Amino acid sequence: MSHYEAPIRRPLVTGNKTYHDVTVDVARPVEGRANKSWWIVFTIALVAFLWGVGCIIYTVSTGIGAWGLNRTVGWAWDITNFVWWVGIGHAGTLISAVLLLFRQKWRMAINRSAEAMTIFSVVQAGLFPIIHMGRPWLAYWMVPIPNQFGSLWQNFNSPLLWDVFAISTYLSVSLVFWWSGLLPDFAMIRDRAVKPFQKKIYGILSFGWSGRAKDWQRFEEVHLVLAGLATPLVLSVHTIVSFDFATSVIPGWHTTIFPPYFVAGAVFSGFAMVQTLLIIMRKVVNLEDYITIQHIELMNIVIMITGSIVGVAYITELVIAWYSGVEYEQYAFLNRATGPYFWAYWLMMTCNVFSPQVMWFKKIRTSITASFIISIVVNIGMWFERFVIIVTSLHRDYLPSSWTMFSPTFVDIGLFIGTIGFFFVLFLLYARTFPVIAQAEVKTILKSSGDKWKRLRAEHGDDIDHFDTVVREPLANADAGVVEREGPSTEDKHEDTVNADALGLTEVQKDQIDEMLHRIGIYDPAVDQADDLQKLNGVGPVVEQHLHQVGIYKYEQVANLTERDYELLESIFGMFPGKDVRQDWNSRANELKNKN
Amino acid sequence: MASKVIHAIYTDDDLLLQAVKQVRQERYHIEEVFTPFPIHGLDKALGLAPTRLAVTAFLYGLLGLAVAITLMNYIMIEDWPMDIGGKPSFSFFQNMPAFIPIMFELTVFFSAHLMVITFLLRSRLWPFKKAENPDVRTTDDHFLMEIAVADHDEKELSKFLYDTGAAEIKLIDKE
Numbered sequence: 001m002s003h004y005e006a007p008i009r010r011p012l013v014t015g016n017k018t019y020h021d022v023t024v025d026v027a028r029p030v031e032g033r034a035n036k037s038w039w040i041v042f043t044i045a046l047v048a049f050l051w052g053v054g055c056i057i058y059t060v061s062t063g064i065g066a067w068g069l070n071r072t073v074g075w076a077w078d079i080t081n082f083v084w085w086v087g088i089g090h091a092g093t094l095i096s097a098v099l100l101l102f103r104q105k106w107r108m109a110i111n112r113s114a115e116a117m118t119i120f121s122v123v124q125a126g127l128f129p130i131i132h133m134g135r136p137w138l139a140y141w142m143v144p145i146p147n148q149f150g151s152l153w154q155n156f157n158s159p160l161l162w163d164v165f166a167i168s169t170y171l172s173v174s175l176v177f178w179w180s181g182l183l184p185d186f187a188m189i190r191d192r193a194v195k196p197f198q199k200k201i202y203g204i205l206s207f208g209w210s211g212r213a214k215d216w217q218r219f220e221e222v223h224l225v226l227a228g229l230a231t232p233l234v235l236s237v238h239t240i241v242s243f244d245f246a247t248s249v250i251p252g253w254h255t256t257i258f259p260p261y262f263v264a265g266a267v268f269s270g271f272a273m274v275q276t277l278l279i280i281m282r283k284v285v286n287l288e289d290y291i292t293i294q295h296i297e298l299m300n301i302v303i304m305i306t307g308s309i310v311g312v313a314y315i316t317e318l319v320i321a322w323y324s325g326v327e328y329e330q331y332a333f334l335n336r337a338t339g340p341y342f343w344a345y346w347l348m349m350t351c352n353v354f355s356p357q358v359m360w361f362k363k364i365r366t367s368i369t370a371s372f373i374i375s376i377v378v379n380i381g382m383w384f385e386r387f388v389i390i391v392t393s394l395h396r397d398y399l400p401s402s403w404t405m406f407s408p409t410f411v412d413i414g415l416f417i418g419t420i421g422f423f424f425v426l427f428l429l430y431a432r433t434f435p436v437i438a439q440a441e442v443k444t445i446l447k448s449s450g451d452k453w454k455r456l457r458a459e460h461g462d463d464i465d466h467f468d469t470v471v472r473e474p475l476a477n478a479d480a481g482v483v484e485r486e487g488p489s490t491e492d493k494h495e496d497t498v499n500a501d502a503l504g505l506t507e508v509q510k511d512q513i514d515e516m517l518h519r520i521g522i523y524d525p526a527v528d529q530a531d532d533l534q535k536l537n538g539v540g541p542v543v544e545q546h547l548h549q550v551g552i553y554k555y556e557q558v559a560n561l562t563e564r565d566y567e568l569l570e571s572i573f574g575m576f577p578g579k580d581v582r583q584d585w586n587s588r589a590n591e592l593k594n595k596n
Numbered sequence: 597m598a599s600k601v602i603h604a605i606y607t608d609d610d611l612l613l614q615a616v617k618q619v620r621q622e623r624y625h626i627e628e629v630f631t632p633f634p635i636h637g638l639d640k641a642l643g644l645a646p647t648r649l650a651v652t653a654f655l656y657g658l659l660g661l662a663v664a665i666t667l668m669n670y671i672m673i674e675d676w677p678m679d680i681g682g683k684p685s686f687s688f689f690q691n692m693p694a695f696i697p698i699m700f701e702l703t704v705f706f707s708a709h710l711m712v713i714t715f716l717l718r719s720r721l722w723p724f725k726k727a728e729n730p731d732v733r734t735t736d737d738h739f740l741m742e743i744a745v746a747d748h749d750e751k752e753l754s755k756f757l758y759d760t761g762a763a764e765i766k767l768i769d770k771e
Contacts, residue, residue, distance in 0.1 A: 003610075019632065019737035144671060151676040156668050157683070162697040169705040176712050183721065184735065188632070191732035207716065208725030211734055215719045216634040218647045222715045225653045226708055233704050240697055443633040443737075447609075474614060475759035508763065 003447035007458060011451035012106055015289035018452065019443050026185070026439040027192055029285040034432055037284070045424035052418010055411045056131055064134050066411045073394045073406040078128045079244075080386040081416050084269070085125035085423075086167065086241055087262070087382065090234055091270025092118025093174060096181075097230035100223065105449055106298055108441040109290045112185075113281065114274045115178040116434070120426040121273070122171045124419040129163075131415070159243035166240040170233060177226045180219070183209040185435035238266045245389065252332035252393035255320065261313035268306035268352070269382035275299050275375035279368060281431060290437055293366050300365040303378060307356030310385075314353060332393055340405060341392045344384050351381020497523045497551035503572060512568055513550050520560035523553040531555045536588055538581035546573050558589035599770050600745040601627055602753060603730055604762035605738050609635045612739040615760035616641045619743060622756065627742040630734040649718075653711040660706025664699040730768070738763075 017025070034042075059066050069076055092114040099107035130136045142164045144154055154161050186206035193199040209215070242258035275296065282291040321333040336345045355377045359365040396403045430436070447453045498513055505513075523530070530553040533544045550569065552558060570576045606612040613635060619626055626642060639646075669688050672678075672695075677685045685691045716722060734740045745753065745767070754765050 023632075023736045144667060153671040153676060155678075155680065156672050156698060157680055157685075157691070157694040159697075162701075165698045165701040165705075169701045173704060173708045176708060180712055180715070184633070187727060187729075188735040190727065191729070191735040203727060204723045206727065207721040207723055208727045209721060209735075210727050210729040211630045211632060212719075213629040213631065213635075213638050213642055214644055214647075215721075216631065217639040217644055218649055218715050218719055220634050221647045221649045222712060225650050225711060229653070229704050229708050232700070236697065236700055236704075243697075440633040444636070474611065474618075474761035476614075476618065 003453065004457075005448040005454070007454065009449070010294050011454050012109065012292065012294065012449040013290060013442065013446055014292055014451045016452045017289060017446065017450055019446065022437075022439050022443055022446065023188060023192070025287065025290070026435045026437050027189055029431065030189055030433060030435065031192070038428065038432065042425065042428045045421045045428060048417050048421025049425050050418075050421075051414050052421055055414035055418055056127075059131055059411055059415070060134070060136060064132065066409060068406055068408045068412050070404055070406070072397055072402045072404045073391055075394065076391050076406050077387075077408050077412040077416060078132050080383065080390055081419065082125050082128040083241055083262075083386045083390075084383050085121045085128075085419065087238065087266035087269045087386075088273045088379075089118040089121040089125065089170075089174075089270060090238060090263070090266035091274050092116070093170075093177075093230050093234040094267050094270065095274070096177065097227040097234065100227040101231060105445050106295055108438055108445060109287075109292075109295055110274060110278055110299075111441075112178075112181070112434070112438045113278060113431075113436055114270075115174060115181075116427065116430050116436075117270075117273060117277060118174050119171065119178060120423050120430075122167065122174065123426070124423050126167060126171065127419060127422075128415075159240060159247050162240045163244060166237045170237045173226070173230060173233060177223075177230060180222060180226070181438060181441075182434065183207055184211060184219070184440040185438060187211065188439060189435060235263055238263045250393050250397075251326070251328040252336070252389065254329075255317065257313060257316055257320070261310070261317075264306050264309040264313065265352075265382060265385060268303060268310055268356075269379060271299050271303050271306065272375040272378035272382070275303065275371055276379065277427065279372045279375070281436065285431065285436065287437065290442065293368070296368065296371050297362075297366050300359045300371055300374075303374070304356045304359035304365070307352055307378065311353035314349065328398065331396075335396055336388055336392045339392065339396065341388065341395070344388050344392065348381050348384040348388050351377045352385060355381070497525070497553070499549050499551075503549065505572065509568070509572060513572075516565050516568060517551050517557075519562075520552070520557045520565070521554070523551055523557065528554060531592065533558065535592060536582075536585050538577040542575070543577060546576065555589040555593035559586050559593055561586060600750070601768050601770055602743045602745060602750075602757065603764075603766040603768055604741045604743065604757045604760075605731065605733070605764040605766075606741070606761060607738060607763050608761075609633075609739060611761045612741065613638060613641055615741065615757070615762065618760050619741070619757070624748065624753065624756075625744040625746065627744050629742070630729045630731075630740040632735050632737060632739070635739075649711055649715055652714050653707050656710035656714075657703045657707035659710075660703040661699055663706065664695070664702035667702075668695045668698065 013022075015021075067076070067078070092111075095107050095114040096111040099111075130139050133139060142154065142161070183206050186202050187209035190199055190202035190206050193202055239259035239262065242262035245253040246255060246258040248254060278291055278299075279296065282288050318333055318337075321329045324330070336342075355374055358370070358374070364370045391406050395406055497517070498510070530548075533539050533547055533552070533555075534541070536558065539547075546569070547553075547558075550572070552561075566576075566579075566582065604615070606615060609631070612629070612631070616626065616629065616638065620641070620643070629638065629642060631638070665688075672685050672691060673688050679685070729735065729740070730742070731738060731740055741762075743753070743757070750767060754767075757765050
């Protein structure tokens with residue numbers, strides 16, 4: 001029907017997933033308990049965060065003098081960190097908004113976590129200007145509210161004030177975008193919750209989402225419009241951040257290339273951070289079937305392209321400095337590449353321009369290890385880009401007598417480490433309590449891009465509907481000769497080898513058994529020989545009889561059983577060997593089958 | 597007055613869509629459909645009117661733009677005009693280039709937030725709201741159609757729904 005997708009497109013969801021499998025896989029990390037490695041990483045992040053809190057308290061109580069700033073270099077690590085964190089945030093919006101407008105389905109596996117990353121990193125970014133104010137409790141002075149000082153207003157000509165509006169709009173709109181998308185997924189967890197406390201919490205978080213047809217219609221429209229709004233918004237945010245520099249008259253800052261150059265750099269670093277986080281997360285919470293190698297490869301391609309754009313921007317800057325004929329401008333760039341901070345410049349060049357070029361090789365961009373390493377390298381490089389732009393442009397200003405160097409104090413370092421800690425504290429808590437994949441969205445593409453349906457289409461042709469999870473085929477379809485109708489209207493049409501009448505099964509269960517047999521193979525008494533199932537661990541005469549009742553006679557059939565089938569058998573027979581007993585059945589049956 | 601409805605549960609989205617079309621063709625009244633994910637074409641099959649949320653977003657955006665213009669005009673031009681760096685602020689239009697970033701941001705801010713608030717209120721979603729899906733499986737992999745019994749024969753209606761492929765059929769007495 002409407003689920004056709006060209007067979008040449010690789011499946012976005014692997015592992016033969018059904019709708020229910022998606023639910024279970026997304027809910028698992030939330031319903032399960034944290035393992036040891038989570039606690040270890042969380043503790044490290046928490047310690048780093050607390051160190052950062054200590055440095056914030058020290059800065060605020062002592063004054064900005066606690067930082068390494070001096071008369072010449074008045075902006076250094078704080079703004080570097082601010083721009084770096086804001087930039088990282090951009091990938092989340094790009095993935096969820098721009099890729100939505102372009103109808104890129106692969107975004108659905110990663111948009112939730114990328115948006116979470118956006119919000120958490122913009123929170124980190126926002127901390128720096130507020131701390132830099134020195135008296136953060138007066139941060140509300142940034143907001144134009146009538147005040148007791150007479151007509152004392154903000155200066156709306158200042159890019160720093162534009163930044164206040166841009167960052168707050170960006171943070172709040174991203175939050176709303178993220179949360180409104182979370183409602184159906186929180187509802188899914190709420191409806192699966194067994195304990196009343198969890199049910200209550202997720203009930204509150206889901207805003208009572210019920211999934212009415214009208215709600216979904218509005219939901220989709222809201223997300224489309226939000227994507228349309230967020231796309232220019234995300235471009236405006238880093239544009240305005242770049243105005244903080246570009247509208248000044250400092251050589252090296254005063255360039256018109258800054259807005260696109262900053263936006264490309266932001267997307268570049270943001271995708272690298274998404275890559276870092278997701279490569280770890282897909283492993284830890286077993287989401288390899290949703291965040292596939294293909295996703296990693298596509299993100300690598302974005303990293304490579306934006307990295308190349310950034311490289312072009314670096315070279316353009318150099319050429320324009322030379323072409324402008326302005327000596328100060330020329331010196332600023334000469335000083336970057338050959339001055340005392342040459343190491344930072346070449347580190348930036350290596351990490352940002354050269355390292356992503358290896359992604360031209362398919363072998364490298366589909367390698368998890370290589371992707372992970374390069375994602376880290378890019379993040380280091382992008383931090384140094386901001387450092388190079390800010391510090392090397394300032395440290396040798398118009399007056400050679402005031403030339404100086406910048407060295408960070410332990411407070412500078414502590415604040416930066418602290419925000420990294422804070423970021424990971426938030427992200428780790430998110431990974432344990434939130435549905436990390438937009439499961440409702442993934443379910444909409446399962447029939448077009450899931451490998452299960454792709455295989456069915458390859459086997460049966462594109463025009464046929466594959467209601468393979470279906471228990472009851474509609475009468476209309478059987479009359480039209482589209483499919484053969486199974487089910488109670490043809491009462492005796494269940495598999496002959498099933499002798500389940502004594503069990504009092506429902507029609508649904510009988511159909512499920514049929515479906516299972518079709519998958520694992522059917523025992524044909526005329527040709528096949530029944531195997532001795534009692535050779536399997538924990539199978540005595542009773543269990544063997546049970547297996548015979550549902551038509552399982554051969555090792556080959558046992559070898560093909562999946563977890564879903566075991567669950568079905570457990571639900572049919574009250575007494576059935578548990579997980580610990582039957583875990584080696586498949587492998588054992590395989591061995592025995594081959595011995596025969 | 598108590599009214600009777602039938603809950604028909606389907607296990608596949610394509611089946612549900614087909615069933616919706618058949619049920620509407622037979623002139624039965626579908627009260628509501630609960631699904632775990634958006635189904636393409638379901639709103640049209642149900643005959644739902646298109647949503648006007650995008651229009652409200654546009655209007656809210658205009659409001660945001662108006663607020664931004666009024667705010668900056670009052671602060672920078674009328675209340676306390678200043679000569680900053682030799683660039684005096686005496687006329688809104690001469691100073692407007694510097695105001696464009698915030699005009700844009702406030703347009704987006706108003707548009708996005710007010711649209712989402714409208715969505716939440718229209719769909720009656722807020723914290724502490726009790727969920728109203730009749731079966732918890734409708735957020736997992738089941739699809740529920742609620743049909744008004746009205747003065748139709750229950751048996752006949754059930755049989756009909758059964759033939760549309762419903763996996764479960766329940767008669768519910770609504771308060």
